[in-house]
Amino acid sequence: MPFDQSLSPALLNWWQAHGRHDIPWKLSSQGVLPESGEELNPYSIWVAEVMLQQTQLQVVLPYWQRWMERFPMLQSLAAADEQEVLLVWQGLGYYSRARRLHQGAQQLVERDDSFWPRDLESWLALPGIGPSTAGSILSSAFDLPFPILDGNVKRVLSRLIASPQPPARITKALWQLSSELLDSEQPRSFNQALMDLGATVCTPKSPSCPQCPWSDQCAAYASGDPVAYPVKEAPRELPFQVIGVGVVLNDAGEVLIDQRLNEGLLGGLWEFPGGKQEPGEAIEVTICRELQEELAIEVQVGEELISLDHAYSHKRLRFVVHLCQWRTGEPQPLASQQVRWVKPQQLSDFPFPAANARIIAALLARLHPEEGTDAA
Ligand code: SF4
Known part of the structure; x- marks a missing residue:
């Protein structure tokens, strides 16, 4: 030495x-x-x-x-x-x-x-x-x-x-x-x-x-x-991905959430369902497709609730979130641990990833919980 x-x-x-x-x-x-x-x-x-x-x-x-x-x-x-x-x-x-x-x-x-x-x-x-x-x-x-x-x-x-x-x-x-x-x-x-x-x-x-x-x-x-010093590695471009997310409401004014599988960075947390946008796909189509594939439900995609960017150490994501009205199909946890209908006011009882806090805030601001109605 x-x-x-x-x-x-x-x-x-x-x-x-x-x-x-x-x-x-x-x-x-x-x-x-x-x-x-x-x-x-x-x-x-x-x-x-x-x-x-x-x-x-x-x-x-x-x-x-x-x-x-x-x-x-x-x-x-x-x-x-x-x-x-x-x-x-x-x-x-x-x-x-x-x-x-x-x-x-x-x-x-x-x-x-x-x-x-x-x-x-x-x-x-x-x-x-x-x-x-x-x-x-x-x-x-x-x-x-x-x-x-x-x-x-x-x-x-x-x-x-x-x-x-x-x-x-x-x-x-x-x-x-x-x-x-x-x-x-x-x-x-x-x-x-x-x-x-x-x-x-x-x-x-x-x-x-x-x-x-x-x-x-x-x-x-x-x-x-x-x-x-320390000498840095050559920077690399982080992959970028758009995620279509559905905030699905039923006729009782409840919102659908699912619990992620236990693997990965956000394993075990709750989230609003959605998934990756395919090349050339409209975001409304992404949301319909993902909800069909992952929950076996049909929804009507409504207006955009919020769009937000989130950077992880290895990728950048843009969440495009739409309000959706549930139409048919009993939600199934095909790609998650479990799914639940909950009152919007109960969302704070579930652990969500940080990026979802703004989605919840936007939802609560949009809804009128005291009247039990939605804006979809
Ligand atoms: S250890 Fe860090 S703070 Fe100390 S002299 Fe070296 S570079 Fe400067």
Whole structure:
């Protein structure tokens, strides 16, 4: 390793003065930073680490608090209904994380509820836990010397060595570097300091290099253009797809929703039925076809309710949503877990993907619930 031994003490000294010392799951039951070797609650750290996998700390904080109030212990999460788990998670996105957390809690309780794993393999065997999350839990909860490599750490280390390759192509080397730099005497503090450095100093667009404890050994800073690192992959055009969606109402003023299968990004959530527009197809035809194929119903497609764009990391979608009047056919869950007719006011009782919140708001604004009529 081309670095001298001063990196760890420099980072830890910086952290003592400038680190984030108010993260609730990193504090002892007395509300202070734990002593070296003192154990923290692994359950609350696990929940936080899974929430943080795709989401920033400031966004996670209120969700974590709400979650811990509703499911304060491993056993309460394991015993919860999955729909309730998804409702408490609602708004954080990437719902598969909530389902896996729930499944992991059930696995741990089935195994032995007094047992918390202290080895990497046992944590990796739980659903939704990768090496960085496992390392972070083990070092945070038990002060054990396991390295981490989350997005912030990848950026800091890639800059430290001014890697000419994007992080995804040098993952092994970055893991090795994270492991070699780790202070085995104070792994919890070191890993937290590394994460804090990435979050507050070595930020993506404007790193504060003069304030950085590693500036004298950082190759990216020495290059004069630290923002050029990490080197990025060549951008690729995201695929674009139009989705025709039917908000189907029956004569009783109820609206039809279906629950997605459990696979994929939005698995288990509820939605308004619809599907992809075929090339050259009118959107009204798409909606009729999809509702026939997926629910075995005939509808009359009415006016457009709303159109909205939503970008995922791997694709861009445009939802074109029309009000529809149900005509014939008992709805069947041919491509979903179940279908239901519900009163529009009951929609908030079901977990929906974030993009659907605007559809629901548009529907409620359009309808006149007190009269039980619709605008189709
Ligand atoms: S010197 Fe600058 S680029 Fe290098 S690690 Fe510190 S903040 Fe990041």
